[in-house]
Amino acid sequence: MAITLQQIFGRYFDSFASRFHVSREMLRAAWCIQHCRTRTLGGHVNSCPEGHYHSIAYNSCRHRCCPQCAWVAREQWLAKCKQRLLPCPHHHIVFTLPSELNRIWRFNKAAYAETLFNAAKETLQQLLKDPKYLGAKPGILAALHTWNQTLLPHVHLHCIVTAGGLAGDGTWRRPQKDCLLPRKVLMLKFRGKFKAMLQQKVQSGKIQLPDSMSASDFQKLLAKLSDKPWNVKIFDAYRDGSGVATYLARYIKGGPIGKSRLLDVQDDKVVFRYRIGTQDGGDGKRQGVTALPIDQFLGRWLEHVPPRRFQTVRGYGLYSGNQYSQLDEARAALGVEPPESDSLEQLTWQQWCESAGLLDACTCPVCGKRLVSHHEFSAGRDPPSDAYSWREKQGQAA
Template sequence: MYRAAWAVRHCRTRELGGHVNSCPEGHYHQIAYNSCRHRSCPQCGWLPKELWLDGWRKRLLPCPHHHVIFTVPHELNDLWRFNKAVFADTLFAAASQTLTELLGDPKFLGGRIGILAALHTWNQRLQRHVHLHAIVTAGGLASDGQWHKPQKKCLLPRKVLMIKFRGKFKAMLRDTLRRGVLKLPPDFTCNDFERLLGKLTAVPWNVKVYNAYRNGVTVATYLARYIKGGPIGNSRLLSLQDGQVRFRYRLSERQGGDGKRQGKTRLPVETFIGRWLQHVPPRRFQTVRGYGLYSGNQHSQWEQAAKALGIVEAKQVEEARCWQDWCEAAGMSEACRCPKCGKQLISHHEFSAGRGPPLAALSSRPRKKQSIVAGGMIA
């Protein structure tokens, strides 16, 4: 948490060092301080999102995909606060096992599916809202090597999915407590824990299953917005005045919106920072995971599934692209070209943290092109 705060505070400042981007003809020089590259930094999210999405565009199978959301009741928010990694691991396991077991049953599908799941812990106002987004293949690889399609338009009955997920999640939470892995909040006893889980048995858990999209890229593009960059982007921040941070948020259906209408709110600086920090994931924690055909290991059977769907061409390995190439592809050519002659800028003369660029870098033409991908003005 402290590391995230320090990184975001010093992102693209001389504290992190940098390099110089120059026109090869010497017309233009640009000092580019390095990005902090922290996954919660709103300034550093664009390029990692594009890289992640580009990789999954090649990986997602050419079949319809469903979008499934598993939301944890807010009564469990205190458990999440004191056990972020353990709680999230339990949520991933309960959701993936629920989908795998139900869709592995011939009654519903009878095949091995692909699941790509991403953890979110916030809502539009940065309050605690722990939920899991999952992209699920609308079909699966059967034991005979054939691709089985769903028999019905709906992937799974919502009530069946909700009841099984609720039961698995509660059983797994009990198991973590029994093994001494789960830490209870202060003044919260084991009896309180059991009473809470018993109370939640009668509460319908919010599980959504959307109709199939023609391909998984649509949902993956939506998920990519939340994978890097933290819970709020710079574009939503409106002002900082009188110790208050003012920002925009989408109105939900409960708030009289349709998911597109926007409202405005303000929070004291301390409250805003506190809410932002509570959504920083634990260090080295994986917030995006693949299961089944998308598990990413030698047992995934992705190749067999691709063959069953008619993919016969081998995956081609593309050459790594530098940050200028990504800017060009995104239509931001002005960020990497000389405003006078239009030639692509060259990155050179790296300088260390706490120092400024050498004067020689701003008075001569760059001699050699260097590939600096994640540092600089665009990251």
Template sequence: MTLSLDLQQLMRKHYPRLAKSYGLSGDMHRAAWAIMHCRTRELGGHVNSCPHGHFHQVAYNSCSHRCCPKCGWLPREKWLDGWRNRLLPVPHHHLIFTIPHSLNPLWRYNKRAFADVLFQAASQTLMQLLGSQDYLGARPGILAALHTWNQKLDVHVHLHVLVSAGGLTEDGTWVAAKKKCLLPRKVVMTKFRGKFKALLREMVVAGKIQLPPGWTRNQFYALLYKLSDPWNVKVFDAYAGGASVVTYLARYLRGGPIGNSRLLEERDGQVVFRYRLSELEGGDGKRQAVTRLPTDTFLLRWLEHVPPRRYQCVRGFGLYSGNQHSGLVQAHQALGGCYDPGSEEPKTWQEVCDAAGMDQACRCPECGALLVSHHSFHPGRSPPSSAFVTRTL
């Protein structure tokens, strides 16, 4: 039995053998290497010290890989801090667009292009419907996050989307959503299904999406034709503010498919971990159960969800798009607020930890002063001895 199990332990123990036995992608190798060496001397580090010389601490660098469960907290908090300021002070709806599992082989062989199609189909569906006078007649703020797994690490490709319950008209006025449900679910589902299938067909014809081995073009067209049943699109009631849903989306920004807190032990060649029961299993979103997978299966499932390198898994559209013409400043003004994107300054790690109440990580245990980082050392090197000389920095 292995107590206090974490993903780094599993990778260090089993990945070298796994890499020789299976054909893994470069993205998978990079993710595994980063996690195996996270916060070790192989990545170098620095020294955190009290400015008054009371305390010194060696801190090895984090790997900063988006799938690492050890070092995802700080980037998430910085991202959330920025979005708390940008978010419009109006109710927001949470929508989920799910892809039929029969298309999973296409995703496996074309992760980047397939995800692009999903982002385009969902955003175009919402922008066009909400831009229509039948529903809103304005431009909303849309924030979407890609998610490719379920609680048991099976492939489950879907998109979580945050949509403002209102939008900005062409004359610069704010219009609130006309209906409590924002959009009829069946209308959203039908339009999304049509757009996704059309965009996917165009990508295959253009050669931007390769068919999996054994698939023919005719088989692909036949599959698309069969996918006429209602797709799984959920439209939830509005939240009073979008902050809670943005916090939910932030889970998919960093940290990977499973956190270390869910790993229980490795026993008899299997990994035991907690998972949240789905609706089909009688779950309510909170109830948990315990399951186990063979160690190789667990790690291969985890590696399958490593996103393409530098792929943007969280994207904004409409008022929340990243360009200067998004209209976000104008929308804040129309709502009686003020937003200046030029005034945003990223917080230091000390400021982020301090704001989160993590005094033990960023303050001197003796005098309470914020720690100062200094004396960086290169990967593979030991910390410089001069870093521990008691002095005022």
């Protein structure tokens, strides 16, 4: 049986934390992963309505980096996202920051990521506002990722962008060219904006330079980065945005490594799968196996815990989600009706499981009827003694 992240943290985190500095966000993430779906968090009992089957279900920690309880949250996010996306082609655009700036990211994660979001947003909105490219207001959905397949820092932003937008006269305008924007123009504008914003935040003290980097070193680094192209990708338009949203959903919840990639712990090393990228001679699809020492694995994983309450997915333009988004006007211009917003909120966990085909998780193995949740019990306690006689009491009450 493959090792789980919960087992790794349970066995090795206390020793790691006693020897290395761990932030409050990291401590909270580690505690949640160690105690997810355990007696520590309390739970409830799931029973067959005919009394054939009973099981204890311990509560999930609901931490966004926990791979064990991410599935329902991920499916809920994806369903809401698909409901929100306009029925038009979408482009997938990726803005990647140079690895030379990773030292600054480590010390200023929230402010650094905020700068990335703002630079990408302003770049796309200003270029697409130009009639030469679109001359309209697009919908933009951006998601922050900070890791690569081996958990090393790789700070980049995935954007889903409508291939079209709402014009000032209320009509839907399509882009002048199939590519939406020229890649070099997009890269140059983004590079200039990010550098200017980063420099301003350093000067104002909102971003602190690491002790090993002086102000002079910082200026030299920015000048050096001006002479090299940055990695900005713009992909051909997809028929709609749901495919890209499905891809992003895998990284929205569950942290930097999924449970299916973890293989074993051998000789105090964590063995896991990874996709071999083009920089390593692969095509991004072929898989390899690597191993990291326990301390290195935990250190890399913890580095990607986002600051508490930091919003890693954001909408802009038509997808901004506020009263200025004009999303309903865009739907009208495309000739479609707004979706029913309440339908997703009313689904129970059993219905989510059924919609995904996970019938074993929500139905009785004997008669196939949907399980019923009852007898919640508090953290650190066992189910009440009468929980398993629930069916008989239901019958007596009837």
